[in-house]
Amino acid sequence: MNKKERSKERREKRREEISLLRTIPYSDHQKWWSSDTTAVVTGANRGIGFEIAHQLALQGLTVILTSRDNAVGEEATKVLQEGGLNVVFHQLDVVDLSSVKLFADWVQQNYGGIDILVNNAGINFNQGSENSVEFAEQVIVTNYFGTKNMIKAMIPLVRPSASGARIVNVSSRLGRLNGRRNRIGDITLRQQLEDVDTLSEELIDRTVNKFVEQVKDGSWTAGGWPQTYTDYSMSKLAVNAYTRLMAKMLSDRPEGQKVHINCYCPGWVKTAMTGWEGHTSPEEGADTGVWLALLSDQSVSGKFFAERREINF
Numbered sequence: 583m584n585k586k587e588r589s590k591e592r593r594e595k596r597r598e599e600i601s602l603l604r605t606i607p608y609s610d611h612q613k614w615w616s617s618d619t620t621a622v623v624t625g626a627n628r629g630i631g632f633e634i635a636h637q638l639a640l641q642g643l644t645v646i647l648t649s650r651d652n653a654v655g656e657e658a659t660k661v662l663q664e665g666g667l668n669v670v671f672h673q674l675d676v677v678d679l680s681s682v683k684l685f686a687d688w689v690q691q692n693y694g695g696i697d698i699l700v701n702n703a704g705i706n707f708n709q710g711s712e713n714s715v716e717f718a719e720q721v722i723v724t725n726y727f728g729t730k731n732m733i734k735a736m737i738p739l740v741r742p743s744a745s746g747a748r749i750v751n752v753s754s755r756l757g758r759l760n761g762r763r764n765r766i767g768d769i770t771l772r773q774q775l776e777d778v779d780t781l782s783e784e785l786i787d788r789t790v791n792k793f794v795e796q797v798k799d800g801s802w803t804a805g806g807w808p809q810t811y812t813d814y815s816m817s818k819l820a821v822n823a824y825t826r827l828m829a830k831m832l833s834d835r836p837e838g839q840k841v842h843i844n845c846y847c848p849g850w851v852k853t854a855m856t857g858w859e860g861h862t863s864p865e866e867g868a869d870t871g872v873w874l875a876l877l878s879d880q881s882v883s884g885k886f887f888a889e890r891r892e893i894n895f
């Protein structure tokens with residue numbers, strides 16, 4: 583067997599393992615949720631978000647499926663409702679602050695709060711081997727600032743509970759700080775982003791804003807930014823850093839008001855984002871997100887996962 587065949591065999595074996603994972607029940611979870619447990623999923627009209635909403639609803643939760651477009655969101659919700667699942671729809675564009683505010687007010691009035699937030703909404707304009715930064719600002723604004731908008735709007739709505747609330751950010755391995763090709767060139771900056779003691783919202787914002795400024799003035803290629811899917815990788819690097827920062831900030835909340843926040847990479851998934859290429863199905867891509875959202879172990883916060891295992895930032 584040559585090198586190429588061996589690598590193909592390894593990939594196939596890995597794919598089988600991932601498929602198997604989905605058949606494993608949440609046996610490591612003590613069931614803490616009920617039909618009153620309310621989960622919000624962003625960008626849930628299709629792809630991984632739709633599947634996360636689907637799988638959470640299958641576990642018996644109340645799911646608020648959100649979408650920036652009313653018609654497709656309502657259609658997706660109908661599909662799940664017709665399957666007998668407890669899913670409701672509300673419009674939500676994570677970059678539009680008035681939409682976020684309207685949504686938060688509606689949640690407050692109708693549900694009094696939430697227990698789970700899954701920040702799934704995201705965009706990526708790169709395909710194949712291209713590395714376009716044409717839409718860099720939009721990518722950073724949606725993937726990072728959109729996630730932040732939702733966390734800030736939803737934390738005040740988190741219901742007090744002994745089991746704690748959960749936030750899951752759908753991220754990507756491309757946003758790793760120490761990826762082989764995707765590391766930040768400036769070692770000091772990388773170390774500051776790595777060390778939770780030097781990490782701050784101001785530092786993360788400053789980093790992504792500097793990248794966007796360099797894209798605008800054409801100097802970004804010399805900026806030492808990640809080399810693959812640069813804008814998307816920067817947006818997810820920021821999501822990962824913000825996850826760790828929030829975990830630290832939320833850790834001193836009193837018992838009964840705890841919020842556990844983690845992020846995960848769904849793998850390379852066959853969705854619109856990848857042009858339906860990729861190794862895994864949306865069902866498999868959703869699996870670790872749902873597993874994390876329902877995790878009973880309250881010591882897990884500020885971590886990065888893939889395929890139900892912790893990985894390095």
Ligand SMILES: NC(=O)c1ccc[n+]([C@@H]2O[C@H](COP(=O)([O-])OP(=O)(O)OC[C@H]3O[C@@H](n4cnc5c(N)ncnc54)[C@H](OP(=O)(O)O)[C@@H]3O)[C@@H](O)[C@H]2O)c1
Nearest residue numbers: 625629630650675676677702703704754850851853854855
């Ligand atoms: N597919 C992969 O291989 C892969 C790998 C790693 C990470 N991810 C992450 O997984 C998440 C889901 O991606 P996907 O693969 O399922 O892609 P997708 O099928 O393109 O779905 C993306 C979803 O995000 C929504 N969205 C985009 N901008 C939004 C906004 N401003 N407000 C609200 N919703 C918005 C989209 O809504 P519209 O339908 O209106 O556009 C769509 O519902 C993303 O965060 C992505 O970065 C995906």
